[in-house]
Amino acid sequence: MSVYTPVEQNELENFLTHYDLDELESFQGISAGIENTNYFVTTSKQSLVLTLFESLSANELPYFLELMAFLAEHAIPSAHPIADRQGQYLRTLNNKPAALVKRLTGTSIMEPNAAQCQAIGKALGMMHTAVKDFSAVRENTRGPHWWHETLKALTPRIDSEDLQLLQEELVFQADARHTELPRGVIHADLFRDNALFDGDTLTGVIDFYYACNDVLLYDIAVTLNDWCSQTNGALDEQKSRALLRAYQSERPLLEAERAAWPVLLRAAALRFWLSRLYDLHFPREGEITHTKDPDAFKHILLQRKAQAAHLADLWD
Numbered sequence: 001m002s003v004y005t006p007v008e009q010n011e012l013e014n015f016l017t018h019y020d021l022d023e024l025e026s027f028q029g030i031s032a033g034i035e036n037t038n039y040f041v042t043t044s045k046q047s048l049v050l051t052l053f054e055s056l057s058a059n060e061l062p063y064f065l066e067l068m069a070f071l072a073e074h075a076i077p078s079a080h081p082i083a084d085r086q087g088q089y090l091r092t093l094n095n096k097p098a099a100l101v102k103r104l105t106g107t108s109i110m111e112p113n114a115a116q117c118q119a120i121g122k123a124l125g126m127m128h129t130a131v132k133d134f135s136a137v138r139e140n141t142r143g144p145h146w147w148h149e150t151l152k153a154l155t156p157r158i159d160s161e162d163l164q165l166l167q168e169e170l171v172f173q174a175d176a177r178h179t180e181l182p183r184g185v186i187h188a189d190l191f192r193d194n195a196l197f198d199g200d201t202l203t204g205v206i207d208f209y210y211a212c213n214d215v216l217l218y219d220i221a222v223t224l225n226d227w228c229s230q231t232n233g234a235l236d237e238q239k240s241r242a243l244l245r246a247y248q249s250e251r252p253l254l255e256a257e258r259a260a261w262p263v264l265l266r267a268a269a270l271r272f273w274l275s276r277l278y279d280l281h282f283p284r285e286g287e288i289t290h291t292k293d294p295d296a297f298k299h300i301l302l303q304r305k306a307q308a309a310h311l312a313d314l315w316d
Contacts, residue, residue, distance in 0.1 A: 003029040004284060005037045005052045005094050012041070012050070015093045018084045019100065022046065035209065037096070040103065047103040048082065052096040054284075056209060061097055063138045064208050065089040067131075067185065068101065074130045077123065077204045079104050104204030106196030114242040115200040117227050121243035123202055124190060124223055125250025128216050131185035140188065140212040142271055144173065150274045157281045162298065169270050169301065176263045178215050180256050186219035187211055191226040217257045220247060221268035225300050233299030234307070240314045248315070258315055262308040269304055273297035 006029075013024055022043040027050070030038040037052040053061060065081045069089070072080035079101040081089040090099050109116055151166055158166075187194075189210040196204045228239040276294035283291060304311065 003031070003037050003039070004054050005096055007037075007039060007050075007052070007094060011094060012039075015050075015091065015098070016041075016043075018086075018091060019082060020085060021048075021082075041100070048100050049079065049103050050093075050098065050100055052093055052098045053209070054096065056097065058090060058092075058097045060138075061090050061099070063136050064211055065099055066136060067134060067211055068208050070134050071127060071130065071205075071208075074133075076127050076130055077104070077202055078208070079204060079206055104196050104206065106198045106201075106203035108193045108195060109197050110192055112192060112227055112239065113200070114238050116197055116202070117239040118242040118246040119197070119200060119202040120190070120195055120223065120227060121220075121246035122250060123195075123205060124187070124220065125247040127187070127205075128184055128219070129251050134185055138212045140186075140214040142188070142210065142275065143214070144170075147173075147270060147274055150278050154274070154277055154281060158277060162277075165298070165301070166270070166274070169266065173263070173267055173270065176260070176267075178217075178260060178264070181215045181217055181260060182254065182257070183214060184216050185211060186214050186216060186222075188214065188219060188222060190219065190223040215264065216251075217253075217260060217264050218268060220244070221261070221264040222272070225265060225268050225272070225297075225304075229296075229300055229303075233296070233301075233303035235303070235311075235314070237314065244315050253315060258312050261315070262304065262311040265304045265311060266301060266308075269297050269301035273301060 012027055016024055022045045025042045025044055027039045027041045030040060036054050039050040041048040041050045068078055069081055071078040082100040083089055084091060090097055092098060147170060151170065155163060187208060189207060190205065194205060194207040195202060224240060224243055228236050228243060230236055273294055276292050276297060279291050280294055
């Protein structure tokens with residue numbers, strides 16, 4: 001949610017004329033996140049978020065916008081897109097695909113407690129159950145093929161120790177097959193800055209623009225690695241159990257998922273270590289940008305390898 005494409009007030013006012021909205025009062029760029037340009041937009045009666053999509057094409061975006069609408073309409077706390085006067089969620093602004101969504105109340109929690117982890121686990125379980133009825137399909141563009149291509153690009157730029165660890169993990173993951181595990185629509189990026197809380201109450205899940213169809217257990221792994229990791233990468237047991245028990249209250253795991261759990265935790269750590277390394281070594285220019293520390297996920301990967309024998313116990 002950085003700002004790569006500046007928007008002037010007159011440009012935004014012209015854009016808003018295509019919607020049944022009130023008069024523009026203010027707008028402000030959002031610095032959190034790294035993929036798209038985002039602005040808070042306030043009219044005389046509503047608070048909205050404007051997103052200009054920097055890499056996703058207009059052909060790709062209906063999947064995400066329809067998913068967000070589906071979830072909001074099925075009691076999953078998420079931001080419903082705003083349709084224009086023609087009933088379309090997607091328009092163009094400054095030569096970029098653009099969309100408006102309702103701004104949710106609440107704030108992101110960077111140091112979540114066990115109750116907040118429980119709330120996010122329950123919401124993720126509800127989402128994985130609800131999306132069985134969502135018919136659209138999208139491949140995970142940050143899967144194993146992307147891992148290999150990204151490491152190729154990074155190889156001349158990272159030190160030999162990191163390169164060896166990444167290469168070894170790619171070999172390990174290549175031997176793991178997950179064809180028997182339940183699949184469906186996943187968020188794929190449900191980090192702490194993509195959820196909003198009012199106290200311990202979850203008010204919304206945001207930023208679905210990595211959503212895709214993949215292994216449901218992988219989505220839990222992505223979420224747990226961020227929400228329940230300590231500064232050294234080790235998991236906080238109380239928070240982890242709270243999240244996982246709440247998830248299972250909505251969708252109990254199969255035995256095959258329990259067996260694959262340590263491997264998927266490592267896969268989730270690998271994916272985000274690679275993406276953060278790529279953002280560090282190949283930064284994009286922007287008016288407001290924010291790059292996250294890659295080493296956080298290096299430490300998480302090392303901890304998941306060291307504690308592999310005990311990770312499945314967290315589900316009990």
